[in-house]
Amino acid sequence: VSDAAPPALTRESLEAMIVRGPFHQWLGLKVRAFDADSVELEATYRDEWRVRADAQYTHGGILAALVDVAADWALAHRMGRAQPTIDMRVDYHAPANPGNLVAKGRIIKFGSRFSVCEASVYDTGGQLVASGRGTYLTMAPKS
Amino acid sequence: VSDAAPPALTRESLEAMIVRGPFHQWLGLKVRAFDADSVELEATYRDEWRVRADAQYTHGGILAALVDVAADWALAHRMGRAQPTIDMRVDYHAPANPGNLVAKGRIIKFGSRFSVCEASVYDTGGQLVASGRGTYLTMAPKS
Amino acid sequence: VSDAAPPALTRESLEAMIVRGPFHQWLGLKVRAFDADSVELEATYRDEWRVRADAQYTHGGILAALVDVAADWALAHRMGRAQPTIDMRVDYHAPANPGNLVAKGRIIKFGSRFSVCEASVYDTGGQLVASGRGTYLTMAPKS
Amino acid sequence: VSDAAPPALTRESLEAMIVRGPFHQWLGLKVRAFDADSVELEATYRDEWRVRADAQYTHGGILAALVDVAADWALAHRMGRAQPTIDMRVDYHAPANPGNLVAKGRIIKFGSRFSVCEASVYDTGGQLVASGRGTYLTMAPKS
Numbered sequence: 191v192s193d194a195a196p197p198a199l200t201r202e203s204l205e206a207m208i209v210r211g212p213f214h215q216w217l218g219l220k221v222r223a224f225d226a227d228s229v230e231l232e233a234t235y236r237d238e239w240r241v242r243a244d245a246q247y248t249h250g251g252i253l254a255a256l257v258d259v260a261a262d263w264a265l266a267h268r269m270g271r272a273q274p275t276i277d278m279r280v281d282y283h284a285p286a287n288p289g290n291l292v293a294k295g296r297i298i299k300f301g302s303r304f305s306v307c308e309a310s311v312y313d314t315g316g317q318l319v320a321s322g323r324g325t326y327l328t329m330a331p332k333s
Numbered sequence: 334v335s336d337a338a339p340p341a342l343t344r345e346s347l348e349a350m351i352v353r354g355p356f357h358q359w360l361g362l363k364v365r366a367f368d369a370d371s372v373e374l375e376a377t378y379r380d381e382w383r384v385r386a387d388a389q390y391t392h393g394g395i396l397a398a399l400v401d402v403a404a405d406w407a408l409a410h411r412m413g414r415a416q417p418t419i420d421m422r423v424d425y426h427a428p429a430n431p432g433n434l435v436a437k438g439r440i441i442k443f444g445s446r447f448s449v450c451e452a453s454v455y456d457t458g459g460q461l462v463a464s465g466r467g468t469y470l471t472m473a474p475k476s
Numbered sequence: 477v478s479d480a481a482p483p484a485l486t487r488e489s490l491e492a493m494i495v496r497g498p499f500h501q502w503l504g505l506k507v508r509a510f511d512a513d514s515v516e517l518e519a520t521y522r523d524e525w526r527v528r529a530d531a532q533y534t535h536g537g538i539l540a541a542l543v544d545v546a547a548d549w550a551l552a553h554r555m556g557r558a559q560p561t562i563d564m565r566v567d568y569h570a571p572a573n574p575g576n577l578v579a580k581g582r583i584i585k586f587g588s589r590f591s592v593c594e595a596s597v598y599d600t601g602g603q604l605v606a607s608g609r610g611t612y613l614t615m616a617p618k619s
Numbered sequence: 620v621s622d623a624a625p626p627a628l629t630r631e632s633l634e635a636m637i638v639r640g641p642f643h644q645w646l647g648l649k650v651r652a653f654d655a656d657s658v659e660l661e662a663t664y665r666d667e668w669r670v671r672a673d674a675q676y677t678h679g680g681i682l683a684a685l686v687d688v689a690a691d692w693a694l695a696h697r698m699g700r701a702q703p704t705i706d707m708r709v710d711y712h713a714p715a716n717p718g719n720l721v722a723k724g725r726i727i728k729f730g731s732r733f734s735v736c737e738a739s740v741y742d743t744g745g746q747l748v749a750s751g752r753g754t755y756l757t758m759a760p761k762s
């Protein structure tokens with residue numbers, strides 16, 4: 191019926207929402223946890239991520255994408271859709287060893303028109319490899 | 334002999350240097366032009382870049398990677414190696430239509446320890462879709 | 477009459493608009509030049525700007541303020557009011573020697589809701605001491 | 620004697636170190652608290668901080684300066700000197716009401732060559748008005 195409450199978001203339904211996107215699928219994203227203001231994602235290592243053929247560490251472009259995705263979905267999961275990124279900053283802290291990466295996103299400030307979120311990315315050894323923050327559009331998109 | 338001048342960098346040799354990296358190869362990077370302070374790269378569209386299955390525009394993570402790569406190689410091509418990115422900022426200006434992307438990088442300030450470069454990304458229609466800047470380590474890496 | 481054209485903006489009227497703000501007044505801002513997409517401001521040196529009592533160079537906080545003000549007014553002068561800054565990035569390139577500073581702002585991308593502008597700051601010797609970019613709200617403020 | 624331990628840093632000695640700088644003095648900086656990885660500063664309101672004569676809120680340039688100073692001193696207090704800022708990002712969250720401002724800085728990642736710190740600025744009502752992060756040079760300055 192029309193006044194039914196929306197089905198509660200589960201880890202599985204959130205993950206299904208995220209991996210509808212081909213790039214997210216390519217990143218092999220899984221949802222590890224989430225609550226009202228944060229999300230924890232895992233990305234599945236691919237050989238294509240490497241900076242160099244003879245060195246295993248992951249390219250900064252992948253880390254930047256994970257900062258963006260985790261910061262965005264810290265917000266997006268409660269709005270039911272990804273928000274356009276207005277801009278973002280990424281800091282690189284250490285080379286990312288080969289293997290899956292974990293990205294934790296968190297809302298810094300929610301606003302009705304745009305919001306600021308941050309994210310940190312860890313490699314399989316639990317080492318902080320990158321972190322950053324971005325501004326996301328939360329107002330209704332232009333029709 | 335030991336005092337031979339290094340072979341001059343050509344468009345082909347620079348491109349070969351860049352695509353040695355698996356992630357750069359996956360991005361289908363080609364060198365369109367370069368001079369002492371700048372570089373112009375083209376990335377070859379892949380379906381995996383899409384944000385959504387039903388909408389063709391390219392994910393911001395790909396645009397961020399291209400800002401980083403073009404800013405880095407504006408500098409790197411004259412040093413013969415990519416420089417580690419310390420941090421970067423990306424601004425998103427418009428949805429990127431499907432198709433190849435062109436990224437133009439330029440040095441803002443060269444320094445002996447770290448340098449600042451900027452880059453702009455254009456879609457196939459010539460529309461500016463993203464731009465940004467980053468700080469790159471130009472001092473010798475830690476041994 | 478009601479359909480009279482607004483008086484043309486002059487260097488003097490723009491400067492008067494900017495220095496209505498107490499902080500802008502304290503910065504001793506003067507308009508050197510402007511056109512549709514850019515503005516060039518000069519800030520008048522004060523001893524309070526110094527980082528240290530025994531070293532004359534100007535504090536990075538002043539340089540950040542000048543990046544913000546010049547980027548903002550590259551846009552603001554054609555809208556007749558300063559735009560709220562959503563966020564900004566500043567890169568520091570060299571210590572700023574004592575003396576007046578010149579800040580040049582330019583629009584990178586104008587948008588109906590928010591816009592991106594950049595600015596560069598030069599010291600009296602003409603040396604580039606800082607540069608950066610910011611996102612500014614161009615939509616009508618919330619009532 | 621030469622092998623004496625350095626005198627322990629106290630709130631008073633740290634504050635004295637910070638306000639040696641003329642700009643810091645003008646900001647009326649006081650140290651409220653500090654530990655190994657963080658610092659909490661208070662800045663004393665001045666009428667010159669205002670954006671507009673008829674509106675009391677504080678200019679974004681002041682907020683940017685406070686983000687920079689608090690992020691820097693989260694690190695600096697344990698090194699006994701301020702570190703040069705390489706670059707920084709500031710996000711603006713809300714207009715800052717007139718009155719003193721509190722800036723809390725924290726180290727995100729300490730490195731032997733450069734470090735990343737973040738800071739948040741609160742107005743007298745305890746409202747988060749700005750936050751940001753910067754990269755600071757921690758290697759020995761060039762001689």
